[in-house]
Amino acid sequence: MTEFALAWKAMTASWAVPAAFFGVFWGIIGGALPGISPSIAMALLLPFTYSLDPITAVVLLASVYVGAEYGGSIPAILIRTPGTNSAAATVLDGFEMHRRGRGGEALGISLVSGLVGGLFGLALLALLTEPLARVALAFTPPAYFGLGILGLSVIASLTGRTLVKGLIAGVLGFMVATIGTDPVSGVSRFTFGSPDLLGGIRPILIMVGLFAVSELMAQVIEPPWAHADQRTARLKLPDWATWKRMFKPHAIGCVIGSIEGVTPGAGGTIAAFLSYNEARRWSKHPEEFGHGSIEGIAAPECANNVVTGTALVPLLGLGIPGSNSAAVLLGGFLIHGLTPGPMLFERSPEVVYGLYAGLFVANIAMLLLGLVILTPCLWLVNCPKPYLMAFILALIVYAMRGFGLPFLPMVLGVVLGFLVESNYRRSLVLSGGDHAIFVQDPIALGMLVCAAAMIAVSVSRELRASRRKTGEAAP
Amino acid sequence: MSRTRDIACGVLGLALASAYYAAADAIPKSLLADEVGADGVPKALALSLSLLSALLLLRAVRVRNAADDGETQQASALQHLRAxxxxxxxxxxxxxxxxxxxxxxxxxxxxxxxxxxxxxxxLSLVLSASGGAVFLWAMFAKMLDVQMPAGIWAHLLG
Incomplete structure (x- = not known):
């Protein structure tokens, strides 16, 4: 009960509640703007936390994180542009649902799935910080390599009957990820003398090009939205039947999001894609995925919001910031003379329990603010097509659509390329060039076996389909 | 799936793989390099791309596709030009x-x-354009403090 008393006192004796609401609001704006990552949205507020008391400051920053992770799904559903990396998986079914006039329903599913994920992640953070932090320590470079390969193996099942093209797109994405400074030797690669490319190309730029611009260009040659005025321009929260359908994808999202969240460096993107893939595998309606599936939105949205809680586990439990956002939050702690780690629970318990309570308020704020702002967002994208298209014009990648190459493998290649390469090479440095290190590490071995199994199933499916097709084409 | 499209994709893939391999081969060798080297993974990627592109080409050559009629191609090319x-x-x-x-x-x-x-x-177009521009400018230049080009106005207005 002492913990609850501390949390209650922290909430009532400070400005933490208004800070949580403002933080979520700011985070939603930042998350919804492609290019403003959750960590940038947090960093923009960091200077203002100097004058705040410690509890209000950390609650404000953590709430921005919660809001930003959710906010990324809004443009993903409405304009096919993920606001954050982790919202890329939501595009698949969210935008399809919106295109079919069910945008309000898609936003409702995303909102409640985010709430379920956020609260589940918070519960894990509050109850299991210490044991979960040990999981983070178990991850060695070979295990990270295995994790990256497992993430990339999703390509095989995402692309279905176009496996070869999916793999080509994945390789292209990986190639983009090699641009910049080499992670081991520091040599510049494929920068062609441009200092702007030394840091590589940010994944969000690729996503804006892949999703948004190609969609804009495709819309030029498609007829106007004749039924725009008949669309459901209101947010629709899930009914009981939808909740029942979301139970399984939520469970999948919670499990995967928890594991990925506590693993430093893994983040919400891998969690979202793996959850999407598993939700499809376990669904009774796998044929609906990619065509506006309820489960296809619920699983990734739940997973990437679980990460908002569990990503703080290594920070609070060990003092290790596992992501850029956690690093900014670490800055917020340090500004006020607080050092995250096991001793924080002894020295400043009111800050820790205040943060937990603040995250709870932030998740409720996300629901309330979502209810208020989503209907206007729907109205905005249902306004006449020429104006909408005019507002979202940005960059170029259209050729891929022309060649029928799927986008998601490329996104996975870009996002996971660095993780895979750097940990592959670090592992070999550790082992003196011996590849056996990848089978000696049990976590790495488990992940590589899972990845191989996923690829094998997809390849056999592709081969069967190809044989059937050749048989039909034969005279 | 169009056969012509796959053939074009395969050929382009092979060309890109060759160019990427050549660029990877030109990456300078560092004294700090590990066994794999800065060019190791890129070269493996180039080989993978060439293999996959060749596979796509082979498959496209083997599978007959009746959908490749000239009219469709012409209409499609015009649409691409418009885009x-x-x-x-x-x-x-x-x-x-x-x-x-x-x-x-x-x-x-x-x-x-x-x-x-x-x-x-x-008028609605003018209002949308000016309103949208002010909104985006306020959001990026004022709220998020992103440096945006001032253009000739900086000289004209001092």
Whole structure:
């Protein structure tokens, strides 16, 4: 009960509640703007936390994180542009649902799935910080390599009957990820003398090009939205039947999001894609995925919001910031003379329990603010097509659509390329060039076996389909 | 799935793989390099791309596809040209904005894109363009403090 008393006192004796609401609001704006990552949205507020008391400051920053992770799904559903990396998986079914006039329903599913994920992640953070932090320590470079390969193996099942093209797109994405400074030797690669490319190309730029611009260009040659005025321009929260359908994808999202969240460096993107893939595998309606599936939105949205809680586990439990956002939050702690780690629970318990309570308020704020702002967002994208298209014009990648190459493998290649390469090479440095290190590490071995199994199933499916097709084409 | 499209994709893939391999081979060797080297993974990627492209080519050659009639191709090429017009607008915006300034540049981009998508010229277009430009400018330049080009206005207005 002492913990609850501390949390209650922290909430009532400070400005933490208004800070949580403002933080979520700011985070939603930042998350919804492609290019403003959750960590940038947090960093923009960091200077203002100097004058705040410690509890209000950390609650404000953590709430921005919660809001930003959710906010990324809004443009993903409405304009096919993920606001954050982790919202890329939501595009698949969210935008399809919106295109079919069910945008309000898609936003409702995303909102409640985010709430379920956020609260589940918070519960894990509050109850299991210490044991979960040990999981983070178990991850060695070979295990990270295995994790990256497992993430990339999703390509095989995402692309279905176009496996070869999916793999080509994945390789292209990986190639983009090699641009910049080499992670081991520091040599510049494929920068062609441009200092702007030394840091590589940010994944969000690729996503804006892949999703948004190609969609804009495709819309030029498609007829106007004749039924725009008949669309459901209101947010629709899930009914009981939808909740029942979301139970399984939520469970999948919670499990995967928890594991990925506590693993430093893994983040919400891998969690979202793996959850999407598993939700499809376990669904009774796998044929609906990619065509506006309820489960296809619920699983990734739940997973990437679980990460908002569990990503703080290594920070609070060990003092290790596992992501850029956690690093900014670490800055917020340090500004006020607080050092995250096991001793924080002894020295400043009111800050820790205040943060937990603040995250709870932030998740409720996300629901309330979502209810208020989503209907206007729907109205905005249902306004006449020429104006909408005019507002979202940005960059170029259209050729891929022309060649029928799927986008998601490329996104996975870009996002996971660095993780895979750097940990592959670090592992070999550790082992003196011996590849056996990848089978000696049990976590790495488990992940590589899972990845191989996923690829094998997809390849056999592709081969069967190809044989059937050749048989039909034969005279 | 179009056979011609797959053949083109395969050929382009092979060309890209060759160019990428050559660029990877030109990466300078560092004294700090590990066993794999800075060029190791890129070269493996280039080989993977060439293998996959060759596989796609082979498959496209083997599978007959009846959907490749000339009329479809011609219509499709025209549609692609129209879509590429949007890219031209993007390039024009990037070229003109440093001279015109962000506010005017973005207003013109909104107007031009709306017209390209079939909107009729009129007061609503002007209001949308100017309102949108002010909103984006306030959001990026004022709220998020992102440096945007001032253009000729910086000289004219001092």
């Amino acid at each position: 590429l017009g949007l890219v031209a607008l993007g390039f024009a915006y990037i070229w003109a904005t440093p001279h015109l300034g962000y506010l005017l540049g973005i207003a013109l981009l909104i107007s031009a894109t709306a017209l390209y998508y079939g909107s009729r010229p009129g």
